[in-house]
Amino acid sequence: MKEIVVVSGKGGTGKTSVAASLVVLAKRSVVADCDVDAADLHLVLEPRIKKTEDFTGGKSASIVPGRCSNCGKCYEICRFNAVIKDESKQPAYFIDHIACEGCGVCSCFCPEKAIDFKPSVNGRWFISDTRYGPMVHARLGIAQENSGKLVSLVRNQARMLAEKDNLSYIIVDGPPGIGCPVISSITGADAVLIVAEPTVSGAHDLERVAELAGHFKIPAFLCVNKYDLNPEVAENIEEKARAGGIAVIGRIRYDRTVTEAQIKGLPVVAFPDTAVAEDMRTVWENLEKKLNLNKQ
Amino acid sequence: MAPAKDKAAAKDKDKAADTVAGVVAGESGKVKDVAARVGVTVSFTKYQNGGGNVLCRDLMGPVHWVYPSGGNKMTINLTVAVASGKGGTGKTTVSVNLACAAVAAGYKAAYLDSDVEEPNGHLFLKPRISRRYPVSVPVPVIDAEKCIACSSCGEICQYSAILCINKNVLTFEKMCHGCGGCQLACPVAAIAEKGRKIGIVEEGVAGEISFVHGKLNIGEAMSTPLIKAVRSAGPDNSLRIVDAPPGTSCPVITAIKGVDFVILVTEPTPFGLNDLGLALDMIKELGIPHAVVVNRSNPYNSLARDFCREREVKLLAEIPDDRRIAEAYSRGELAFSAAPAYRGVFEDLLISIEKEARR
Amino acid sequence: MKIAISAREQTLKSLVDLRFGRCNCFIVVDTATGDYRAVSNNQNLNAAQGAGIQSAEIVSRQGVEAVITGHCGPKAFRTLSAAGIKVFTGAEGTVADTVEKFKKGMLTEAEEADVEGHWI
Structure with a gap:
């Protein structure tokens, strides 16, 4: 079983859209939404809640x-x-x-x-069913602390589900930043997939999150989202990543399908004929290949 | 500039009853001009305070202006935080451009980047840093000579940061929240404290804008003390713009607690609005006056407008979904300079904030 | 000699839990008599941090002289060392097999933590 955490450092680069597509593509997987104070994954995976529990942090x-x-x-x-x-x-x-x-x-x-x-x-957590497999998600109470602990709980529940059903992957949608909940989301994981955007902010934040992954010795992979908004900066980011020992596993183009899919409440790859869905498939295929290489 | 003024003037008709009892020496015209833009009438009497500054005091609201008679910037005592539930909605874009608009309008302005995990404002404002200092949290130091291995320290600690095992006291500094409980609990005064660095604060200037940001050390989980340090830095008597971290938990609460007004930036997508809803819940809990700015707005998408109407929250401004703004951002340029056509958006926003904050 | 093995379930047939701080329970075995009992580690499962430290305290209270597990992080290792408990990492298979291997001296003692600080 492999646990893959989608992170970005900077917020709003497309973590959740990428994570939702990976869930569909990974097939036998359990998904965990660890962005517990601004969770969005449920908006595109339509979870049916089976179990609700209080979280005491x-x-x-x-x-x-x-x-x-x-x-x-x-x-x-x-x-x-x-x-x-x-x-x-x-x-x-x-x-x-x-x-x-x-x-x-x-x-x-x-x-x-x-x-x-x-x-x-301090909040509640849920185990749900989605069309693509089981999902663990949570909602931190209003103005509550202990998000790091809730993240640990969500990941732990996801791991238990994956072990029970013998699933191959845990896909984790991580929170933005590099602080407490991010550290809780990535430590001990098999890989982090960094989703970056081609802006100077994106480049700056990528460096910090990449350093964080290095600090905890977790293999990191990169994909630049909306790369065509500024191909020059995108290349620059990819170069920096390679120099830091991070494998570049694909590019995702800017496409309004992403927002349309969101409005329809579906993952992007549910529109298989679009170019952006093709990009997502490439990212997943490359990631899966690299992960299984590392295994051997 | 001109249409913005007209718009403001039109909006101000219903506020004609507001008056400001003010004082001025010298450039009363400029004060009047600003007062007109924020929708108040100004009456002037002579008043000289100790430092030779001229005080223009608004009796109606919490906003105080001090207009230095010899200087060139008007001062205002107002702290505005720019926050959002979802990341990447445009907090930094709004914050830095608002700071530019404030300075252009003649205010003394400060930009405080409290997103210490991923500070980005410096990429746009390109400040000259003049002061740099570390921020530490207190952690326990054990005097082994005095320690009687009684375990009291370990029993009070809620964070597994100190424990007594096999007659040894171990400390785990990174786990420590600095509550001081172990020190108080120790019966033989064997515990002292030292500082553990969690990051740095940098202060400087970007043109006429005072600049402050914090940078959290990589691998550090404790960000709130650093956010507090950023919040307490920077000049008073200015329009202080706090660029908050994303989310709805401890870091953002620390960044916005006690500010006069919060702008919540969102985008008209389901993710953006879902997280705006969470941020609204949080802000109501804190009881801070607030309003919404929609970024990447387009006239045919009414999701955000409908949402604001439903939640009965004021929509202050819409920043259009224009590739020019996005490209300027991607290159680290200010929309205020790179896309001057949009200056009015930020100038109007500034005026709206001044008015809202005075309610 | 009393030893503790991190385990997934509360029996000797259980598989070794590779995680120390976040294991389901510890099987405390007296190698001389073969007596064993399970000690719950539940309170740690959801700790964001310090799970290893707390687990080390739990096994220390059991009076064990050695801990056998899959991996051990730096905080747990430091706590166990301070408690004078030997650490053996890299265990796999069932608890019963692991006890046998330990008795035959087939496990090697760890000199330092073998994984980075785990927060989960």
């Missing part, structure tokens, strides 16, 4: 009004400015749940033991 503090003596200890020791002081209220202190990091320090040192520190529900 961390603990959160809250002051129990009856027990608080207004001593201000929590306000003094919280380093995240999550204890708010409002002397017009009783008690004068309350927790800003958005700012709370869940460290539990306030609760531990409250002389009145007036601060509860309990697991909090």
Whole structure:
């Protein structure tokens, strides 16, 4: 079984469109949407939800009004400015749940033991069926933290499904950036497919995400999306990638079919006669070839 | 420029009752001009504050202008964040061009790139960096002489960043959130703190725009302290434009918390609008005034317009889906300079933001 | 001597789980008597980070002298070393076979982590 994570560094380069097409092309696969705070994959894969579970990512503090003596200890020791002081209220202190990091320090040192520190529900996750195989996806609660943990959970569930059904591939739609949820999405994976766009921003962000993949020693592959918007920059990006030991496995052209497919709620390759679908097939064929070479 | 003014003037009729009690010495004309553009009337009285600056104080809203009598830039105390649920919708395009429009309109402006994972604004503004400093988070250091291996530190830590095993205390610095709990819990004061670098902040100028951005170290998971550092840098008394990271979780919340106004940039596609919906949910939770800008808009696609009407959120501007803008972007050029035809879009947007933020 | 083997299921017939921090459970075996019991590692399955550290604490509490697993990351390795527990990586097959191989001295002790810091 191979786990492939589609990433980009920069947002909006076409990760989800590429991932959705790979899901169709990979056939025996399970798909995981790890962009848990702005998930879009469900819009083109039409999942039918079979199982919904709460996600408890961390603990959160809250002051129990009856027990608080207004001593201000929590306000003094919280380093995240999550204890708010409002002397017009009783008690004068309350927790800003958005700012709370869940460290539990306030609760531990409250002389009145007036601060509860309990697991909090930070979101939900789903196991679904799609036309192309099982899917694991999630929704982080509004303004919630712990996206890295939710990503881990989604990947872990996807792995368990793949093992159970003996599927050949896990396709992961990753989040943008290079921070916590991206690190959670790629560590331990078999390959990352970087989708870049031919802009100076795209080139800049590619370098950072490629370095990240290198940092965690994960084989990386590149495809430039909408390459014809600026072929010169596209070439430049490909050159840089090759110099950094990243295999270039194809180019995808700019095509309005991509947006039309999105509006119809379908993966691009569901329009097999279009040029952009052909590009996607080339990307997948090359990727599959390279992955199986690495295996031997 | 001219049509924009007319449009603004027309929109302003219903706001004629707004007045500004202001003060000025010298270029009152310029103040009046700006006041007219944002739809308020200005009355002037003489007032000289300590630094020789002239204060033009708006009594109606949160916006304060300080107009330096000897200088050449008007100041405004307003922080606007540019955010979006989905990545790649045009946050940076809107932010950098808005900063240009602000400077062109005579404001003191600052651009703060808080997308520390993938900062891009510098590629367009090409700033001259004059100051560079690291940002650290506190991590524990154990004094082995004093340590009695009681395990208190490991018991309080929620992040597996410190533990006591086999009479040894181990620390894992990258896991540490810097809460200071272990230090407080240690009964023999054996724990001190040192800084662990997570990235750098760079400050400089791009023409007349003050420039700040943060760069997260590769492989670093903790970005919020760096985002906070970017937010607290840069000059006051200016139009501070915060280019936020994408998404709806911790990094974007840190970037936009406490700003005066948020612009949510979207594109008229199902992905763009789905993520705009999530961003709206988040922003309502935070309770910050906000409005939407649609990028890559075209007259025949009403998806975004319909969405905004349905969600009862104001649509401030539409940036057309024009290859010239996309090409300028791909080359790292500002639409404001490379496609001057679109200056008006950003100038109008600036005026709308000023007005919205004053409500 | 007590040893812990990372396993997919709670029996000796189970396959070795190649992951240390994210294995389903540990089979703790007394090599002298052959007695064994399964210790759950469930709390770690969904940790974004620090799974290896927590697992190392769990096996340390069992008083084992050696851990046998597929791969071990740097944080887990450091924790196990600090606890004075030997680490054997590269195990495969069933737990029972692995115990036999260990007894015959067919496994080699790892001198360092054999995989990069796993976040999952």
